[in-house]
Amino acid sequence: MSAPDIHVSVKELRMLFPVKRGLRDRVLGVKQWVHAVDGVSLDLHRGECLALVGESGSGKTTLANCIAGSLVPVAGEIWLDDVMLARAGALTGPSARERARLVQVIFQDPTSALNRRLRVGSVLAEPFLVHKICNRAEATARVEALLARVGLPPETAEHYSHELNASQRQRVVIARALALEPRVLIADEPIAKLDVSMQGQILNLIDQLRRELDLSVIFITHDLSVVRQIATRVAVLYLGQLMELQETEAFFGSEGHPYSQALLRSTPRLRVTAEDGELHTIKGEIPSPIDVPPGCPFLSRCPEGDDDCGRTRPPLQARSAGGLVACFKRAAADLAATDGAATGSHG
Amino acid sequence: MSDPLLNVEGLTTVYRVGGREFAALNDVSLTCQAGERLGVVGESGSGKSVLALSLLNIIRAPGRITAGRVVFADQDILHLRRRELRRVRGGGMSLIFQDAAASLTPVYPVGVQLGEIIRTHLSVTRAEAARQSVQLLGQVGIPEPERRLRAFPSELSGGMKQRVAIAMALASEPSLLIADDPTSAVDVTIQAQILELLRHLVDERQLALIYISHDFRVVSTICERLLILYAGGIVEQGDAPSVFNAPRHPYTDALLACSPSVEEYRFPFATLPGNPPNPRDDPIVGCQFHPRCPRALDVCARETPHEESPTAGHSYRCWSPLDAPGRGSSAAASAP
Ligand SMILES: Nc1ncnc2c1ncn2[C@@H]1O[C@H](COP(=O)(O)OP(=O)(O)OP(=O)(O)O)[C@@H](O)[C@H]1O
Ligand SMILES: Nc1ncnc2c1ncn2[C@@H]1O[C@H](COP(=O)(O)OP(=O)(O)O)[C@@H](O)[C@H]1O
Ligand code: SF4
Ligand code: SF4
Ligand SMILES: [Mg+2]
Ligand SMILES: [Mg+2]
Numbered sequence: 001m002s003a004p005d006i007h008v009s010v011k012e013l014r015m016l017f018p019v020k021r022g023l024r025d026r027v028l029g030v031k032q033w034v035h036a037v038d039g040v041s042l043d044l045h046r047g048e049c050l051a052l053v054g055e056s057g058s059g060k061t062t063l064a065n066c067i068a069g070s071l072v073p074v075a076g077e078i079w080l081d082d083v084m085l086a087r088a089g090a091l092t093g094p095s096a097r098e099r100a101r102l103v104q105v106i107f108q109d110p111t112s113a114l115n116r117r118l119r120v121g122s123v124l125a126e127p128f129l130v131h132k133i134c135n136r137a138e139a140t141a142r143v144e145a146l147l148a149r150v151g152l153p154p155e156t157a158e159h160y161s162h163e164l165n166a167s168q169r170q171r172v173v174i175a176r177a178l179a180l181e182p183r184v185l186i187a188d189e190p191i192a193k194l195d196v197s198m199q200g201q202i203l204n205l206i207d208q209l210r211r212e213l214d215l216s217v218i219f220i221t222h223d224l225s226v227v228r229q230i231a232t233r234v235a236v237l238y239l240g241q242l243m244e245l246q247e248t249e250a251f252f253g254s255e256g257h258p259y260s261q262a263l264l265r266s267t268p269r270l271r272v273t274a275e276d277g278e279l280h281t282i283k284g285e286i287p288s289p290i291d292v293p294p295g296c297p298f299l300s301r302c303p304e305g306d307d308d309c310g311r312t313r314p315p316l317q318a319r320s321a322g323g324l325v326a327c328f329k330r331a332a333a334d335l336a337a338t339d340g341a342a343t344g345s346h347g
Numbered sequence: 348m349s350d351p352l353l354n355v356e357g358l359t360t361v362y363r364v365g366g367r368e369f370a371a372l373n374d375v376s377l378t379c380q381a382g383e384r385l386g387v388v389g390e391s392g393s394g395k396s397v398l399a400l401s402l403l404n405i406i407r408a409p410g411r412i413t414a415g416r417v418v419f420a421d422q423d424i425l426h427l428r429r430r431e432l433r434r435v436r437g438g439g440m441s442l443i444f445q446d447a448a449a450s451l452t453p454v455y456p457v458g459v460q461l462g463e464i465i466r467t468h469l470s471v472t473r474a475e476a477a478r479q480s481v482q483l484l485g486q487v488g489i490p491e492p493e494r495r496l497r498a499f500p501s502e503l504s505g506g507m508k509q510r511v512a513i514a515m516a517l518a519s520e521p522s523l524l525i526a527d528d529p530t531s532a533v534d535v536t537i538q539a540q541i542l543e544l545l546r547h548l549v550d551e552r553q554l555a556l557i558y559i560s561h562d563f564r565v566v567s568t569i570c571e572r573l574l575i576l577y578a579g580g581i582v583e584q585g586d587a588p589s590v591f592n593a594p595r596h597p598y599t600d601a602l603l604a605c606s607p608s609v610e611e612y613r614f615p616f617a618t619l620p621g622n623p624p625n626p627r628d629d630p631i632v633g634c635q636f637h638p639r640c641p642r643a644l645d646v647c648a649r650e651t652p653h654e655e656s657p658t659a660g661h662s663y664r665c666w667s668p669l670d671a672p673g674r675g676s677s678a679a680a681s682a683p
Contacts, residue, residue, distance in 0.1 A: 055534040056505075165622050166391070195390045195561045197605050200616030207615070222534050225564075225607035229614045252609075266539035267609045268564035272588045274384065279546065279568055281539045285504055 007216040008044040008067060008184060013037055013076035015062050015240075019290055035289045036062040038240035039076075041316075044184065049210055049217040051231035051248070053224065053263065055286045059240040060220045064186045067218070068105045069096065080184070097131060104177040108189040110169035114161035120147075120172050121157030127179035146175040150205060167198035174205065178213070185209070186218045191226070203230055224267045228252055236260050239289055239297040242316055246323035257325045258305075259298045296328070304329050350421070351378035352523060352555050353402070353440075358415035360394075360401045362626070369626040371397040371410065373579040381522065384549060384556040386570030386587070388563055388602065390623055394579040395559045399442055399527045402557075420522065441516035445527040445559075447508035450515055451500040457484075457511045458496025461518055468519040483514040488544055506537035510544070517548065523555040524548075530565065542568050563606050567591065572660075575599045578624045578635035585661030595661070595668040597642045634666065642667045 015037040037059045044050050052060050065071040067078055069091050078085040080102060083093045094102065107113055114123055124146055125139040134142065144154045150171040161169055170190060177185060187206060191199040207230055210217045219231060227234055227248065234251045236244040236259060244257040251260065265280035284301045293299065295310035302309070309328055316326045320334045360372040372394045379385050389395050400406050402417055404424050417424040420439050422431075444450050452460060461483065462476040471479070477496070484492035487510040500508055509529050516524055526545065530538035546569050549556045560566050566573065567587065574584040575598065583596040594600045604617035621639035624631050631638065637647040646666050656662035657671065 055536055196563070196607070197390050197561075197602055197619045199607070200605050200618040204615045204618065223607065224535070225609040228609055228612060229607060229616060263536065264609065266536045268535065268538065268542075268562065268568060269609055270564050270591065270603075270606055271567040272591050274546070274567070274569050274571055274587070279539060279543050281543050282536050285506055285537065 004043070005046040006043045007046040007081065009077075009079040010040060010042050010044075010063070010067065011077040011079070013040045013063070013066060013078065014074045015059075015066055015071060016074045032290055035240050035292050037066065037073075038289075038292065040237070040240070040242050041076075042235055042242060042245060044216050044218060045232075046216050047210070047214055048232040049207070049219050049230055051227040051234045052218055052220045052237060053222055053227060053234060054237035054243075055222060055263075057286050057289065058237040059289075060237055061188055062240075063237070064105055064188050064218065064220060067184070068103050068186060069099045070105075100127075100131070100182075101180045102182055103184045103186065104180065104182040105186040105188060106170075106173050106177045106190055108192050110166060110173045110193070111161070113173050114169060116160065116162055118160070119157065120159050120161060120164075123161070123172065124157070124176055124179060127176065131180060133180075142179075146179060149178060149209070150175045151201075165198070166194050167201055170194065170202050171205065174202075174209070178209070181213075182215070184216045184218070186220070188220045189222070190219075191221070191223075199226070206230070222263075224264055225269070234260075236263070239286065239292060241297055241313075242324075242326065243298065244323065244325045245316070246325075250322055254321055255330075256323070257298075257327050257330065258302050262301070262303075296326075349380075352381040352383075352420060353377075353379040354416075354418040355402070356416045358398075358401055358412070358417060360397050360406055360410055360412045363409040364626050369630065371579050371626075372401055375415070375576075375579075375581055377574060377581065377584065379523065379555050379557060382553045382555055383572065384558065384570045386566030386573045387557060387559045387576060388561065388566055388573060389576035390561060390602075392623055393576045395561075395576060396445060396527055397579070398576070399525050399557075399559060402525065403440055403442055439521055440523045440525065441519060441521040443509075443512050443516045443524065443526045443529045445529070445531060447505065447512045447529075447532070448500070450512035451508060453500055456497050456499055457503070461496075461511070461515055464515055464518040479518075480514075483518060484511070486548070487511070487514045487517070488540070489514075505533045506540065509533060509537075509541055513541075513544065513548070517552075521554065523557070525557045525559070527559045528561070531560075538565070545569060563603060575602070578631075580635060580664070582636065582665070583661075583663040585663075589658070589661045593669075593672045595663040595671065596665050597640050597667075597669065598636050599663075600669055601641075634664075642669075 016033040016035055019032040019034055040063060054060055062071065066073050069085060072089060072091055073086055075088045077087045085093050121143050124143040128134050128139045128142055143157055147154055147156050152168060152171050161172060191202050194202065203226060206217065209215060221227060231248045234246050234248055235242060236257060238259050243259045246256060262282035266282060271277060282301055287300055295312060296305065296314050299305045299309045314326045314328045316324045317331050319325050320338060355375060355377045358372055358375040359370055361368045361370050375398065387395055401412055406412055412425060458480050461480040465476040465479050480496055481492045484495055489495050489507060489510050530541050558566055558569055571587055573587050573590045575582050577598050583599045590599065594603060601619045605619055624635055633649050634647040634652055637643045644667050652664040652666050654662050654664050
């Protein structure tokens with residue numbers, strides 16, 4: 001297999017937010033932090049669709065915002081090709097304007113993303129005018145081309161966003177993100193607010209754009225059924241830490257991280273009768289990212305965890321079957337398998 | 348068969364939008380037996396929430412119920428006086444709203460809100476209500492229920508709020524629980540927990556359940572009979588296996604095809620082109636689905652299809668239904 005063409009590289013990224021403190025804490029001088037992204041390293045390959053999954057609060061949006069340059073990381077580095085975009089405490093390299101032409105983010109809620117008082121045509125012309133790419137007259141033609149790209153008829157330019165349905169609105173949001181011809185597109189739960197009947201259109205569109213425009217895409221979601229169809233690789237985040245990074249087929253076909261498995265089992269699937277197969281659940285909720293325990297972050301909910309898992313953080317390790325997993329049990333199983341029948345366990 | 352717990356006939360609810368009235372719910376008839384778990388599936392705007400509100404007769408202006416009957420436990424819901432209605436709403440039929448915030452008031456701790464419901468319905472002392480509140484919170488899977496009684500809704504996660512909303516719906520000891528898409532705002536992990544919880548509670552208390560969602564996958568984990576709503580009308584209803592294995596209505600078929608699957612790779616996604624009817628536009632004559640339907644005939648744009656029920660436990664409204672499965676589907680053979 002040829003070495004992957006790395007487009008964006010995230011290295012040991014940390015993003016903390018100060019917790020809003022009450023009077024007592026201020027008097028006592030207690031300083032607490034939300035560990036939103038807690039030491040994440042991962043690469044985005046050129047032209048791929050990397051799915052970023054995890055429950056809400058796991059740090060997906062924060063990671064996206066760091067890559068887009070709307071947040072300044074506390075530690076770590078972000079590289080795009082050979083340009084450093086950010087390091088601890090500073091955005092580096094391109095100006096905000098240049099950055100907008102490299103990385104664009106589309107958010108979950110197309111309704112709040114669009115100005116109600118502007119016609120779609122003006123919404124889409126704005127990036128061209130702000131970035132002084134062309135004059136107003138030329139912008140009209142460009143807007144038409146953008147609308148065609150996302151499968152909307154030219155008349156859409158005359159409409160206000162509230163006259164469109166949710167799927168059409170999300171297309172407009174995508175069109176606006178494409179205006180500056182970015183190289184990296186981050187889609188943050190772009191279908192979470194859409195009906196199942198509308199989701200397919202947007203997913204097909206994102207996939208088509210990725211291939212036609214050679215975009216590198218980070219697709220954020222918590223629905224693994226969608227991941228199976230659209231992603232080339234899957235990154236699983238929990239409490240701001242990377243639990244697993246895996247090729248899509250292997251992710252769905254092998255015994256991955258216990259958290260990945262819990263997500264998979266919770267994903268709804270069509271059942272012919274309600275008695276058709278047990279409904280698997282995972283206990284509890286994602287814990288507070290303020291006091292992150294020293295050991296494995298998933299220990300409090302893990303069906304396989306034991307006391308050993310609570311001592312140190314499991315490192316992200318290559319699996320014998322490919323991919324990376326941060327779990328003591330999986331690492332031990334791999335080791336036992338490679339040791340073969342000889343001793344059976346590690347010393 | 349005994350009388351159904353809930354019997355709805357010709358229910359029609361209209362809203363006035365931009366100077367004209369449109370039927371958000373149009374001539375809906377359905378039944379729900381005691382202990383039955385009925386799923387309602389439809390796209391956004393199809394009338395799912397309007398149906399839930401209409402069943403409880405709590406439609407507010409600019410909407411009003413213009414026709415139909417809702418008979419619940421032998422009471423004519425649409426003609427009850429306000430006081431009697433409140434009793435029914437509590438004691439017989441409870442609603443879990445789509446948005447947990449709609450069930451909870453932000454300004455009171457959840458224990459106060461829960462205790463209040465228990466005291467109005469069971470006329471017990473304050474202490475007894477508090478005891479039962481703790482018990483209920485425990486039953487809906489809230490850890491440390493005594494402590495949570497003092498929590499304000501804003502201090503709870505989305506999943507916990509929805510659990511409290513479920514506890515509040517159960518507090519009045521209903522025999523029918525209506526859940527309006529209670530998991531649309533939570534993660535898949537919490538969704539699975541809530542489905543499991545509802546499944547357990549409904550079994551244990553032998554409640555009837557009407558579970559509303561836009562996602563076939565979700566209703567399929569909990570319901571035994573399904574009802575598909577399109578533009579305010581029921582286009583198909585039947586036993587879950589029959590609807591899943593052999594949908595007869597083209598809309599049901601298209602919706603099922605759109606359901607993403609975690610078990611297989613099927614890219615590109617099937618899509619359903621076009622939009623549901625917009626209340627601002629002129630009303631559609633004939634079958635409401637005809638502008639989007641791949642099987643439409645000329646008659647579809649002229650006349651509303653009648654309800655057909657060739658096999659017991661499965662009916663649809665369509666002039667050109669999909670084929671029934673070849674094997675053992677003869678209506679004559681199964682007719683008594
Ligand atoms: N208060 C209201 N005023 C005007 N129209 C309303 C009102 N409530 C509902 N409607 C209309 O009635 C129709 C059905 O709405 P309803 O809320 O029942 O949809 P739904 O199926 O619950 O959708 P969702 O999946 O988005 O919750 C829609 O066209 C909606 O715009
Ligand atoms: N601006 C902020 N200030 C304080 N905490 C934040 C901020 N943004 C995110 N967080 C916290 O960081 C964690 C990760 O959030 P987020 O990146 O939004 O996760 P996700 O997108 O996976 O749901 C959460 O606990 C969230 O509350
Ligand atoms: S390290 Fe232990 S607690 Fe963490 S996921 Fe693996 S088995 Fe579970
Ligand atoms: S009645 Fe006609 S338009 Fe309506 S669903 Fe059937 S075939 Fe399609
Ligand atoms: Mg997010
Ligand atoms: Mg609704």
